[in-house]
Every structure is written in structure tokens, then in C-alpha cells.
Amino acid sequence: SQQGEEDPQALSIQEGENATMNCSYKTSINNLQWYRQNSGRGLVHLILIRSNEREKHSGRLRVTLDTSKKSSSLLITASRAADTASYFCATVLTGTASKLTFGTGTRLQVTL
Amino acid sequence: DAGVIQSPRHEVTEMGQEVTLRCKPISGHNSLFWYRQTMMRGLELLIYFNNNVPIDDSGMPEDRFSAKMPNASFSTLKIQPSEPRDSAVYFCASRTGNNSPLHFGNGTRLTVT
Numbered sequence: 001s002q003q004g005e006e007d008p009q010a011l012s013i014q015e016g017e018n019a020t021m022n023c024s025y026k027t028s029i030n031n032l033q034w035y036r037q038n039s040g041r042g043l044v045h046l047i048l049i050r051s052n053e054r055e056k057h058s059g060r061l062r063v064t065l066d067t068s069k070k071s072s073s074l075l076i077t078a079s080r081a082a083d084t085a086s087y088f089c090a091t092v093l094t095g096t097a098s099k100l101t102f103g104t105g106t107r108l109q110v111t112l
Numbered sequence: 113d114a115g116v117i118q119s120p121r122h123e124v125t126e127m128g129q130e131v132t133l134r135c136k137p138i139s140g141h142n143s144l145f146w147y148r149q150t151m152m153r154g155l156e157l158l159i160y161f162n163n164n165v166p167i168d169d170s171g172m173p174e175d176r177f178s179a180k181m182p183n184a185s186f187s188t189l190k191i192q193p194s195e196p197r198d199s200a201v202y203f204c205a206s207r208t209g210n211n212s213p214l215h216f217g218n219g220t221r222l223t224v225t
């Protein structure tokens with residue numbers, strides 16, 4: 001079964017707008033990671049946030065983590081057409097230091 | 113750094129045939145993961161290895177699936193006999209440690225007719 005569920009399933013925005021994707025999970029985690037997948041390619045790691053962190057930034061990406069609500073969000077600011085991809089959250093559960101389980105993904109479409 | 117290398121990129125086979133998917137992880141990475149991706153079920157973890165040892169194979173669908181990692185630079189995922197419902201994209205990924213990111217190959221698209 002899926003540990004993470006992304007919301008929304010699909011998102012369409014115009015270039016320059018911000019895109020926010022959410023991830024909810026079910027049990028306590030060691031860390032949460034966000035990945036991006038372009039069509040026909042493997043997933044690419046974007047950012048990792050540990051369970052004792054609340055926010056991390058990387059370029060135009062901002063990730064927040066709320067362990068009390070078991071949720072995380074990924075914000076992409078000033079989106080570009082090249083950001084069009086599917087975005088996945090993945091969790092490493094507490095007590096399973098190795099196992100990385102992926103959510104269902106959000107398909108982001110950025111139009112010109 | 114060539115990244116994680118998977119072969120073949122595409123495989124089309126008939127039901128009942130044996131299929132072997134191959135993966136070369138990034139040199140120096142000590143964990144290797146096999147995932148399967150379909151529209152219906154998303155990304156499913158099949159099995160992962162630490163230091164060439166299988167740690168968790170609870171995601172392997174059934175006995176028709178087997179995976180090996182004979183050394184740190186090579187892993188195989190075998191399906192015997194294959195069935196149409198095995199059609200999916202199979203990804204291999206590797207990483208250096210428990211809290212480090214996964215590096216994915218570009219996958220093998222398997223079609224079983």
C-alpha cells in the first residue's frame with residue numbers, strides 16, 4: 001500500500017505562477033524526500049527533509065514538513081515550462097532505515 | 113559518473129517466456145533498489161539490497177519474481193514465467209547510505225503479450 005498520498009493528482013498553471021503540491025503520510029518517519037520524473041525517464045532527487053526539520057530551501061524549491069499533521073508540501077516558485085513533470089514524495093519510516101516508499105505523485109503542467 | 117545503468121531499455125516478450133532485467137549501480141553505492149511503476153499501482157518497491165544482501169523482498173509479487181546481486185556492481189531481476197500483468201516500467205536505483213538520496217536508472221519498459 002502507498003505510504004504517501006500527493007494532492008492534487010494533477011495541477012495546471014501558467015509560467016511564472018507558483019505551484020504547491022502536498023503529501024500526506026501515515027506513520028512516523030525518519031525523513032521525507034521529493035523527487036521529480038520527466039516523461040519516460042527515471043526519478044530525480046530534489047530535496048530531503050529530516051523529521052526534526054520544518055523547512056528547507058533549494059533554489060526555487062521550498063519544502064515544509066509538519067510531523068504533527070503527517071504532511072509535507074513542495075512549493076515551486078516562478079514556475080517554468082521546463083518544470084512540467086510528475087512530482088513524488090517518498091518516506092523513510094521510523095525503524096526502517098533503508099526502505100523508501102513513494103507516494104502516488106502529482107502531475108504538474110506549466111503552460112506558456 | 114555514468115549514473116545507474118539499466119538494460120535493456122525496452123523488452124517485448126511473449127507470455128511464458130523468461131525475462132531478465134539488468135542493473136549496474138553507481139560505483140561506491142552500497143544499497144540497491146528495484147521498483148515497478150504502472151499507472152494503476154504507481155511506484156512499488158519490489159526488493160532492496162544493502163551490501164549485496166537482500167534486506168526486504170516483501171514487495172516481490174510472487175515466486176515468479178527473483179532478484180540477485182552477486183557483487184556490488186551488478187544486479188538482476190528475473191521473471192519466469194512472464195505474464196501480461198507484469199507489463200510495467202522497472203526501475204533500479206542506488207544510494208550511498210540510509211539518509212542519502214536515491215539515484216535512478218532510466219528504467220526498462222517491459223511488455224508481455
